[in-house]
Amino acid sequence: MVFISNATLAEYWIKYCELRKNGQLNNDFSDVVEEIYDLARRNPEHFWSIVIEVLSVTDDNNVLSILGIGPIEDLIEFHPNDALRFIKNQDEYRDKLKTVLSFVDQSTIDDEVWNEILNN
Amino acid sequence: MSGGLNTFAYVGGSPAMYADPEGLAIGILVKQVVKTVAKQAARPRPRPAPFPVPPPVGADTEENCPPDDSKRCEAIYLLIDERVRLVKKRINHILKDRKGEYEAASDVDERFANHRAEAKRAQLSLMRALEEAHIMQFYHYRPDAPQWAMQPIPILPRRAGGTL
Numbered sequence: 001m002v003f004i005s006n007a008t009l010a011e012y013w014i015k016y017c018e019l020r021k022n023g024q025l026n027n028d029f030s031d032v033v034e035e036i037y038d039l040a041r042r043n044p045e046h047f048w049s050i051v052i053e054v055l056s057v058t059d060d061n062n063v064l065s066i067l068g069i070g071p072i073e074d075l076i077e078f079h080p081n082d083a084l085r086f087i088k089n090q091d092e093y094r095d096k097l098k099t100v101l102s103f104v105d106q107s108t109i110d111d112e113v114w115n116e117i118l119n120n
Numbered sequence: 121m122s123g124g125l126n127t128f129a130y131v132g133g134s135p136a137m138y139a140d141p142e143g144l145a146i147g148i149l150v151k152q153v154v155k156t157v158a159k160q161a162a163r164p165r166p167r168p169a170p171f172p173v174p175p176p177v178g179a180d181t182e183e184n185c186p187p188d189d190s191k192r193c194e195a196i197y198l199l200i201d202e203r204v205r206l207v208k209k210r211i212n213h214i215l216k217d218r219k220g221e222y223e224a225a226s227d228v229d230e231r232f233a234n235h236r237a238e239a240k241r242a243q244l245s246l247m248r249a250l251e252e253a254h255i256m257q258f259y260h261y262r263p264d265a266p267q268w269a270m271q272p273i274p275i276l277p278r279r280a281g282g283t284l
Contacts (some may be wrong), residue, residue: 020237033247041202068211069234070241074206103231105213 009036010053017063038069044082047075049088055093055100065095068103077102080113088120155261184260193258196249200261207268210239214274239273 002090004012012032019025039047051072054063090097106114185193217232246269253261 011158030244031203033241037241052200065234066237067145067229068239069231075208103234107212108209 004032004035006050006053009050009059012036013050013054013067014058014060014063017060017066020066035073037074040075041078044075044079044086047071048082048086050114052090052093056095059096061099064099065103066098069105073102073104073108075116076113077108080110084113084120086115087117123216129257141155163232173255180190185258189256192256196253196258200246200249200253200265204262204265204268207242207271210235211271211273212217214239218274236273236275243269243271243273 009032012029013036016033018030019029019063035052036047039050051067054067058064072083087097087101101117170258183199213235214232217235246265248260249264251268
């Protein structure tokens with residue numbers, strides 16, 4: 001098993017978003033991106049550390065929107081309590097996180113959890 | 121003519137009406153046979169199934185997993201379940217985009233494009249999980265999974281006076 005650092009995964013994510021926006025996606029990224037999506041559902045702590053890494057290096061709206069529409073939405077759906085804890089404790093990148101959360105669709109998330117997220 | 125040829129058919133099923141003692145009509149018969157064979161060959165053949173056979177036989181994950189590899193098998197079935205759920209969710213988002221249920225109408229095009237891309241990605245993930253199941257010969261995953269992997273992704277209807 002190959003170890004990939006969070007910084008590298010974050011770089012991959014940003015590159016993936018850029019290629020996706022330009023319609024130039026290729027298979028080189030599919031495994032790593034799949035891994036990031038799977039982490040959101042299987043290992044929320046690890047996934048969140050990658051999110052922080054991404055937020056620390058970019059404020060690109062495209063990158064933030066794909067995070068919100070994709071894996072962050074999955075994280076909140078599959079691990080609402082963990083997600084709530086992560087969001088509450090995140091002060092440094094609060095504004096960027098707000099942008100990310102504005103792209104999350106509420107429909108699959110419990111109302112109570114969603115209201116609490118909005119209030120943080 | 122002894123042995124192979126059906127003499128009854130040779131005379132058009134009517135031996136009282138037709139006879140060919142010299143064997144002169146054999147050319148006509150050969151022509152007829154060649155024509156029939158060519159016709160059959162030109163007939164369109166049934167298309168192969170879109171997904172590798174054999175088809176899934178059920179969604180029972182525990183009983184149908186092979187005992188020597190049950191953990192891996194159950195993990196793949198769960199992964200397929202999860203990915204079907206995600207495909208459904210993504211497609212549902214697109215349908216909501218189409219209905220204009222989002223508050224900020226200005227960013228609906230970008231949101232729609234992103235939701236479509238997410239749906240495609242989710243379908244690709246599901247397809248990969250199904251391929252893995254087939255490679256491992258675990259065929260008892262949920263029967264609707266291939267359908268969701270290939271479900272056409274909705275497009276945004278053309279707006280009156282707009283470009284989309």
